[in-house]
Amino acid sequence: MPELLRPGSIDEAADLIARHGAAAAVLAGGTSLMRETYPSDGGYLIGVDRLGLDRVVARDGGWSVGAAVSLSVLREAVPIAALQAATREIGGPAVQNMATVGGNLFARAPFGDLAPALLALGAQLVFATADGETTQPIEDFYAGWADGAPPSTGLLTRIELDAPSGDCAYLKCARRRYSTPSVVTVAASVQKDGGTVTDARIALSGAHAQPTRCAAAEQAVIGSSLDEAAIAAAASATEGAVEPRTDAVASDWYRRRMTGVFVGRALAALA
Amino acid sequence: MEDKLIRLAVNGRDEAVVIQPLATLQDVLRDKLELNAVKSGCGQGGCGSCSVLVDGELQLSCLTLAERVGDAEVTTLEGLNETNAIVPLQQAFIENYAAQCGYCTAGMVMAAKALLDRNPAPSRDEIVEGLSGNLCRCTGFAPIVRAVQQAAQALSDTGEEAS
Ligand SMILES: Cc1cc2nc3c(=O)[nH]c(=O)nc-3n(C[C@H](O)[C@H](O)[C@H](O)COP(=O)(O)OP(=O)(O)OC[C@H]3O[C@@H](n4cnc5c(N)ncnc54)[C@H](O)[C@@H]3O)c2cc1C
Ligand code: FES
Ligand code: FES
Numbered sequence: 001m002p003e004l005l006r007p008g009s010i011d012e013a014a015d016l017i018a019r020h021g022a023a024a025a026v027l028a029g030g031t032s033l034m035r036e037t038y039p040s041d042g043g044y045l046i047g048v049d050r051l052g053l054d055r056v057v058a059r060d061g062g063w064s065v066g067a068a069v070s071l072s073v074l075r076e077a078v079p080i081a082a083l084q085a086a087t088r089e090i091g092g093p094a095v096q097n098m099a100t101v102g103g104n105l106f107a108r109a110p111f112g113d114l115a116p117a118l119l120a121l122g123a124q125l126v127f128a129t130a131d132g133e134t135t136q137p138i139e140d141f142y143a144g145w146a147d148g149a150p151p152s153t154g155l156l157t158r159i160e161l162d163a164p165s166g167d168c169a170y171l172k173c174a175r176r177r178y179s180t181p182s183v184v185t186v187a188a189s190v191q192k193d194g195g196t197v198t199d200a201r202i203a204l205s206g207a208h209a210q211p212t213r214c215a216a217a218e219q220a221v222i223g224s225s226l227d228e229a230a231i232a233a234a235a236s237a238t239e240g241a242v243e244p245r246t247d248a249v250a251s252d253w254y255r256r257r258m259t260g261v262f263v264g265r266a267l268a269a270l271a
Numbered sequence: 272m273e274d275k276l277i278r279l280a281v282n283g284r285d286e287a288v289v290i291q292p293l294a295t296l297q298d299v300l301r302d303k304l305e306l307n308a309v310k311s312g313c314g315q316g317g318c319g320s321c322s323v324l325v326d327g328e329l330q331l332s333c334l335t336l337a338e339r340v341g342d343a344e345v346t347t348l349e350g351l352n353e354t355n356a357i358v359p360l361q362q363a364f365i366e367n368y369a370a371q372c373g374y375c376t377a378g379m380v381m382a383a384k385a386l387l388d389r390n391p392a393p394s395r396d397e398i399v400e401g402l403s404g405n406l407c408r409c410t411g412f413a414p415i416v417r418a419v420q421q422a423a424q425a426l427s428d429t430g431e432e433a434s
Contacts, residue, residue, distance in 0.1 A: 034334040092404020178403030
């Protein structure tokens with residue numbers, strides 16, 4: 001059985017992670033990790049509950065969200081409707097009280113419902129490693145995943161989020177209304193000048209092995225007035241670009257179709 | 272690894288318990304403190320039968336390491352009132368036949384209490400969302416939703432707390 005370590009500082013936690021490598025797992029809310037069967041032969045769980053990462057700090061033009069902030073606290077503290085919608089789509093109220101923002105960004109398919117919102121909002125992730133702090137755009141973090149599993153990045157300490165300048169929509173396609181894994185999850189944000197879309201960020205979870213932006217859908221709407229034809233083109237471009245998987249929740253065929261349908265609906269909400 | 276002595280604040284009492292490494296709060300509440308309203312359904316976070324309040328907030332004791340609870344105040348169904356009498360929320364479950372086998376009931380009552388403490392006049396949709404992490408395999412949920420609606424109505428009539 002692994003040993004629980006509860007470091008009191010970020011430096012100490014980063015050192016422990018570096019020292020123990022694959023034998024160490026970061027324990028945040030535990031809503032994923034506690035469900036795993038622990039190996040009987042050692043290893044370490046590194047708790048993040050004494051690192052002061054459970055706060056949201058409002059700064060000029062945005063928020064610094066500690067990685068150990070719960071989904072319920074995120075919903076109260078950051079008034080971005082699409083992000084608030086995402087927090088309500090993850091498990092039930094008890095899970096939302098326990099699960100952390102950071103833990104959700106490491107969730108494996110079919111989980112990971114916060115990622116599309118943070119991808120669409122252009123979040124930056126800050127990691128503490130034994131060599132110091134690194135910051136990367138959230139899409140770079142997901143680009144580093146292999147086979148649906150995260151790379152060893154060190155400790156995620158916070159998420160930097162700027163107040164959105166355009167509109168953002170978030171939709172989850174699932175089998176039940178609440179507390180249910182997703183078929184696909186879609187978030188879209190667009191910037192407009194007059195009626196014309198000048199920039200778009202369209203992000204998906206469930207469409208590939210890990211959350212991603214969908215460049216094909218973004219290209220289909222940039223320069224358009226988000227009219228019906230452009231939305232239909234984006235939906236069909238999405239269906240052509242995704243590589244969904246089959247699991248107990250949905251087949252790859254159904255996921256592909258729903259990705260198109262939900263990208264269309266999200267864009268229609270922004271038109 | 273060695274057993275550990277930890278302190279827990281449960282239902283208004285300070286408890287000292289010896290636990291095995293990585294014992295869950297659920298194990299400690301049931302096996303050490305004999306608070307058996309806390310049920311063990313799935314051990315995976317999926318059923319809500321082990322729901323408790325931690326500092327007033329709904330949490331799942333099966334996914335909680337006992338030694339991380341620290342100074343937080345834990346409330347189980349047994350702690351809803353000091354004399355162990357039926358509280359109005361439970362009475363509403365009785366009157367609406369909201370329990371059949373009863374396995375989910377304690378968790379449902381805790382989820383309903385957490386909801387009503389935050390939102391004393393929830394809509395039907397808000398009740399459904401508030402109970403969405405708790406599964407019932409007997410009642411079909413409708414009687415449970417009615418019980419919570421009745422309890423909320425009783426609260427607004429009397430101005431009392433849920434329990
Ligand atoms: C009943 C139930 C329903 C659920 N429904 C959904 C759902 O609908 N949608 C969804 O997306 N998820 C769902 N989940 C999965 C899970 O709750 C979430 O993914 C949750 O956000 C994980 O966060 P956590 O803090 O509990 O993570 P933990 O379980 O503590 O950790 C999860 C992973 O993240 C890593 N990690 C955590 N924090 C850090 C950090 N700061 N730095 C580096 N690594 C870190 C851990 O090492 C681990 O690998 C559900 C879970 C349950 C039990
Ligand atoms: S036993 Fe805890 S949620 Fe099922
Ligand atoms: S009454 Fe039997 S599970 Fe709810």
